[in-house]
Amino acid sequence: MSGIRIVGTGSAVPARMVSNSDLEKYVDTSDEWIYSRTGIKNRYFCEDEKLYELCARASKTAMERAGVDPSDIGICISATLSADYATPSNACMLQRELGLPTDIPAFDVNAACSGFIYSLHIASRFVDKERPYALVTGGEMLSRILDMEDRSTCVLFGDGAGAAVIKYDESAAFYGTMGSRGDNEALVCGGINTEDPHVRMKGQAIFRFAVKTIDENLTDILDHTGNTIDSVDYVVCHQANRRIISHVAHKRKAPEGKFFMDMDKYANTSAASIPLALDDMVNRGLLSFGKGQKVVALGFGGGLTYAGALLEF
Ligand code: ACO
DSSP states (O other), X not given: OOOEEEEEEEEEOOSEEEEHHHHXXXXXXXXXXXXXXXXXXXXXXXXXXXXXXXXXXXXXXXXXXXXOOGGGEEEEEEEXXXXXXXXXXXXXXXXXXXXXXXXXXXXXXXXXXXXXXHHHHHHXXXXXXXXXXXXXXXXXXXXXXXXXXXXXXXTTBOEEEEEEEEEEOTXXXXXXXXXXXXXXXXEEEOOTTSSOOSEEEOHHHHHHHHHHHHHHHHXXXXXXXTOOTTTSSEEEEOOSOHHHHHHHHHHTTOOTTSEEOOHHHHOBOGGGHHHHHHHHHHHTTSOOTTSOOEEEEEEEETEEEEEEEEEEO
């Protein structure tokens, strides 16, 4: 598999922040119930923002940090299940907004919360010495498809976008896993053309799927790349729920902080959650570009899908 390095990240969220207490206006819930079961405190909900605008803002920061111009990008992939349009894709809208070249592929990937890692895998197969840079975004406007009368789902999700510029680099580590298991029972979102367009979920079934796949994929990635939990700098899981991540971290006897968590800020943003977390880590000074730090990123979600990758900064 081609080596790739993450050379720039960025993020953007809508202006409106919604706290757990704010949700008490819509459903019978409480900050205590939500925080103790999920680790979530706040999330952002869009008003009139467009998804492609958020992704464009995140991408501009990522390109600036990477020191690349739009003309340097050789492929644009956008992971999302909640794009503004069925067509044009979010990636095509980004191409227009950012002025990316027109002779490059630009398309969306729908693998729910695994979408960003799926997209990195695909991008890694396209970049080469001639066109070494790819722009990969993960972005969602999940508030558009939440049933604000269903307390078992509406408190869990949020909107946002994260972006990464990746660069072909033979010396960089990149190995990953991907898979899917067709299932429309545990997690389903009908979309706008169906009787029930909203997100519906069996929380405990997802919990079991998540802890199993995170653990198996982490083992696969560490074993295959000759790493241990101590030799990688961070593990960044899809930020669905603190209890899922703590469960795996505890089983691995991982030191405090090895498994990064920021669902308190953003809630579960599906395809955006991993790129938002990576950018959050850059902003907090935990990750720096060009330092060779290693991160295992692990996604799981609707599909059911899963994906993992050893990434180098
Ligand atoms: N506020 C207050 N009470 C609530 C809320 C709420 N927001 N939501 C549900 N409840 C109530 C239920 O009605 C139920 O009440 P009852 O016992 O009187 O019937 C009680 O709390 C327990 O409900 P459960 O659904 O069994 O809650 P559970 O303890 O399983 O917690 C949770 C739900 C947090 C979602 C849990 O199943 C979980 O951690 N799941 C992991 C999956 C996950 O986080 N999914 C997120 C998105 S999916 C993805 O990203 C791939």
